[in-house]
Amino acid sequence: MDPATIIGIVLAFGSIVAMVTMEGAHLSALVLPAPMVLVFGATIAVGVASGTLKDFLTAVKALPRAFRGKIDPPQKVIDQVVGLAEKARSSGLLAMEQEADGVDDPFLKRALQNIADGTDGDELRVLLEDEIATRSRSDRVAAKFFSGMGGYAPTIGIIGTVVSLTHVLENLSQPAELGPLIASAFVATLWGLVSANFLWLPIGARMRRLSELEVERMTLLMEGVLAVQAGSQPRLLGERLRAMIPDAPVKVKADKPKGEKLKEAA
Incomplete structure (x- = not known):
C-alpha cells in the first residue's frame, strides 16, 4: 500500500485545523451541515449527470485503489520475466x-497460457496491446469523473453562498445577526474550494498516475513475455527491459582480462 494520498489529504486538512486554531476561531463555525450537504451532495449529483451511470459505478469501484493502490517496482517485474526466460530455455515453452x-x-x-497454447507472436501482441488499451480507457473514465467533480465543486460552493446571502438580505432589519449570517454564508464557498483541491482533484490525479504506472508495468510484461516466446537469452532480455525504464541502471558486463580470454579460447 502506498500511503501518499492518505498522508497528503490528512496534512492538507490538518493545515486548515492548525490555521483555525492559530487564529483563535472555532472549527464548529466551519463544520456547518447545510452548506456541506449542498456542496458534497450537488457535486456528486452533477458528476453523475455529466456521464453515464456506468461511469459513476466504475469510478466508485476504482476509488479504493486510489488510496490502497500499489504498483510493483519495474525491477521486480524484470526479475520475474528473466526467471520465466530461464525456465523457458531449460524446460521449453510448454513449461x-x-x-x-x-x-x-x-x-x-x-499471456503465459497463450504462449503455452502456441499462440502466434503477432496475434499475442495484438491481444495484449488491446487489453492494455482497455485497461487504460477504464482508468481514464474513473480519473475523469473525480477531476470533473473538482471542477464543479467551487462553483457549487458559490451557488451555496449566493443562496445564503439571499437569506441574509431578508434579515437586514436585525443588524445584530448580520455578522454571523454573512460568515456562515461563505462556508459553502470554503467547502467548495476545499473539497475540490483537497479531495476530488488529488484523487483524480492519483488515479491518472496509477494508471500510467500500471500501463508501464503491463507494457514491460508484454515485451518480456513476447521475448520469452521468441527465445531471447535471459541476460540480454533483462538488459533490454532495464533500458525501457527511465533512469534505470543498465548492468554492463565487464570485459574479462586478456589472459582469461586466451584460456577460454584454448
Whole structure:
C-alpha cells in the first residue's frame, strides 16, 4: 500500500485545523451541515449527470485503489520475466502453463497460457496491446469523473453562498445577526474550494498516475513475455527491459582480462 494520498489529504486538512486554531476561531463555525450537504451532495449529483451511470459505478469501484493502490517496482517485474526466460530455455515453452498456475496477475497468467497454447507472436501482441488499451480507457473514465467533480465543486460552493446571502438580505432589519449570517454564508464557498483541491482533484490525479504506472508495468510484461516466446537469452532480455525504464541502471558486463580470454579460447 502506498500511503501518499492518505498522508497528503490528512496534512492538507490538518493545515486548515492548525490555521483555525492559530487564529483563535472555532472549527464548529466551519463544520456547518447545510452548506456541506449542498456542496458534497450537488457535486456528486452533477458528476453523475455529466456521464453515464456506468461511469459513476466504475469510478466508485476504482476509488479504493486510489488510496490502497500499489504498483510493483519495474525491477521486480524484470526479475520475474528473466526467471520465466530461464525456465523457458531449460524446460521449453510448454513449461509456461505450469508457471501460469502460480501467477496471481491475470494479465501475465493469460499471456503465459497463450504462449503455452502456441499462440502466434503477432496475434499475442495484438491481444495484449488491446487489453492494455482497455485497461487504460477504464482508468481514464474513473480519473475523469473525480477531476470533473473538482471542477464543479467551487462553483457549487458559490451557488451555496449566493443562496445564503439571499437569506441574509431578508434579515437586514436585525443588524445584530448580520455578522454571523454573512460568515456562515461563505462556508459553502470554503467547502467548495476545499473539497475540490483537497479531495476530488488529488484523487483524480492519483488515479491518472496509477494508471500510467500500471500501463508501464503491463507494457514491460508484454515485451518480456513476447521475448520469452521468441527465445531471447535471459541476460540480454533483462538488459533490454532495464533500458525501457527511465533512469534505470543498465548492468554492463565487464570485459574479462586478456589472459582469461586466451584460456577460454584454448
